[in-house]
Amino acid sequence: MSDIMFACVHNAGRSQMAAAFFNKHKTQDDIRGISAGTNPASEVHPVVKDAMMEIGIDLSRIQPTKLTPELAKTCSTIVTMGCGETCPYVPGVKIIDWSITDPKNKPLEQVRDIRGEIETKIKEFVAENHY
Template sequence: MDTQQKIMFACIHNAGRSQMATAFFNKHKTSDKVLGISAGSVPADKVHPNVVEVMAAIGIDLSNVKPQKLTKELAETVSIIVTMGCNEACPYVPGVQIIDWLIPDPKGSDANSTLTIRDDIEERIKQFIKEQGF
């Protein structure tokens, strides 16, 4: 039986915000009893190139990560879903806590905007880990 608690980070395409949040969560968490995963309501074919680039600049490789579909079945395996702008596109799952972060979509944005989004997500993740005790 899987005793690891799962935290899902979700956005529409699972190709930017949620991928960065998941990578930062798994990097900064202090417990092996928790795992960050990500998904999107309408997953893209690949992670946005500008997101891969800004994450690679800080030593996180997302080049081989494949966006996945956010299904009700997948959502039922997690205890918290942090959404990043998918709102009504995210499935409702009874008993699963939903936290919504309004973060701009980095798709097609310039390098400076993508860096700002990346740094904002990392700070939010550090605060989230501290608040939740992960």
């Protein structure tokens, strides 16, 4: 199995949404989306959980994960979402950067917009790479 990593600083918003959407929209069983953060929060942002639950994706049992070099090496691609210089460089792993607004402390209306932007990017990413 090959992994696609979605990474941000706290692993409590953008990367969680991206991994969930990737796993929803991918068509290949031998690949999965995972997420992690360079400085993980204690939980997924409540507003992110609410926004995702609105569309039937339950993140309530998801725990933010630390992005380690060992975990990164298990991935064929890492899609970063605003972790900048704190995101790891892993030789041989493709790195893609998406500049997406952090949903932390944003009202639900804005988180819905961020959710939509992420889902659109994921659909394009899946189609372009035949996942």
